[in-house]
Amino acid sequence: MTYANGNDFEEHNRTVFDLFKKMVVKNSDDICLNPTGDDRYKFNRILGRGATGLVYKAWDKVEKRHVAVKVSNKGVDRFVSETKLVGKLTHDNIVSIYDSNSGPEFSYIIMEYIEGDTLDVFCDIKNLLSLTRVSEVMIDICKGIHFAHDNGVIHRDIKPSNIILNKQGIPKITDLGLSLMINGTQPMGFWGTPSYMSPEQLKGFAATKASDIFSLGCVLYELIEGRKAFEGENPYTTLYKVINEKPAPLSTQSLPVQAIFQPIIKKATAKNVEERYESCRELAYDLSKALPHLSRFEKVYKKTFLGTIKDCIREGLNI
Numbered sequence: 001m002t003y004a005n006g007n008d009f010e011e012h013n014r015t016v017f018d019l020f021k022k023m024v025v026k027n028s029d030d031i032c033l034n035p036t037g038d039d040r041y042k043f044n045r046i047l048g049r050g051a052t053g054l055v056y057k058a059w060d061k062v063e064k065r066h067v068a069v070k071v072s073n074k075g076v077d078r079f080v081s082e083t084k085l086v087g088k089l090t091h092d093n094i095v096s097i098y099d100s101n102s103g104p105e106f107s108y109i110i111m112e113y114i115e116g117d118t119l120d121v122f123c124d125i126k127n128l129l130s131l132t133r134v135s136e137v138m139i140d141i142c143k144g145i146h147f148a149h150d151n152g153v154i155h156r157d158i159k160p161s162n163i164i165l166n167k168q169g170i171p172k173i174t175d176l177g178l179s180l181m182i183n184g185t186q187p188m189g190f191w192g193t194p195s196y197m198s199p200e201q202l203k204g205f206a207a208t209k210a211s212d213i214f215s216l217g218c219v220l221y222e223l224i225e226g227r228k229a230f231e232g233e234n235p236y237t238t239l240y241k242v243i244n245e246k247p248a249p250l251s252t253q254s255l256p257v258q259a260i261f262q263p264i265i266k267k268a269t270a271k272n273v274e275e276r277y278e279s280c281r282e283l284a285y286d287l288s289k290a291l292p293h294l295s296r297f298e299k300v301y302k303k304t305f306l307g308t309i310k311d312c313i314r315e316g317l318n319i
């Protein structure tokens with residue numbers, strides 16, 4: 001599709017946006033539209049839907065690769081301007097952003113397509129990863145977030161569904177484009193997820209590196225325990241718990257395992273920023289110290305993931 005002039009493009013955008021709104025409202029997956037307004041991308045299917053819009057799988061005819069296209073109707077200008085900056089971040093554990101643009105009503109970003117499962121699949125009590133894998137995955141995530149922090153970018157919305165384990169078992173962090181630049185202090189309003197947001201964010205203060213570390217602590221807890229560190233019946237009770245309560249002690253693991261992880265979770269999710277890990281590197285360091293002690297406590301190996309086979313071999317060889 002090519003457009004003779006800007007008006008055609010705007011007309012296209014309006015039509016697509018009307019359809020888009022209907023799809024979000026009706027939860028309908030049967031229409032696959034082209035929100036980018038050119039024929040470079042062949043839209044394939046909807047990968048998922050989040051608070052701000054839809055994510056599609058598409059084929060990039062120019063680069064000859066699959067891409068994920070996130071179409072959003074919120075915070076348009078800021079969304080796009082930030083993704084332009086974040087797009088410069090290249091790291092093994094961060095989903096690359098190739099392009100972003102905004103129409104009059106909504107915006108989209110073109111990003112690396114990751115085939116795999118989001119971490120929430122492994123936060124299910126029936127589908128937990130081995131503790132060794134949990135630690136390895138968390139260490140990789142810490143590396144990615146540390147790299148972002150070093151480059152002046154805060155994620156702001158770290159949660160299991162924003163981390164995809166690819167087919168090789170490497171965690172890839174998405175949605176860094178929605179983060180706030182460390183030097184730009186204007187928050188975009190409340191669009192994080194209360195269960196993983198730090199007390200200071202929920203009290204209305206701008207997100208910092210420390211708030212990302214809090215969210216990482218919540219993700220670690222959930223991967224070990226199979227339930228959220230903070231969960232109320234509704235967003236308000238969840239918010240109350242994050243601000244006032246500690247996560248319930250780990251219950252699904254043996255006492256030695258609890259003894260290893262409890263202090264790490266406590267430090268990562270400390271209400272007081274001064275008591276929290278100062279950097280993701282510190283958190284990763286404590287997890288890597290725990291690693292050699294874990295394999296002897298692994299009780300059950302579940303056939304959930306390639307990595308567990310690796311764990312079994314490691315356990316067998318006792319290394």
Ligand SMILES: Nc1ncnc2c1ncn2[C@@H]1O[C@H](COP(=O)(O)OP(=O)(O)O)[C@@H](O)[C@H]1O
Pocket residue numbers: 047048049050051052053054055068095111112113114115118161162164174175
């Ligand atoms: N780069 C990507 N590659 C593959 N799938 C993706 C990608 N980004 C997002 N997704 C999928 O789209 C879903 C919706 O994403 P999103 O709109 O960010 O909402 P949320 O993060 O709340 O799940 C994700 O849960 C994930 O399954």
Ligand SMILES: [Mg+2]
Pocket residue numbers: 050161162174175
């Ligand atoms: Mg997301």
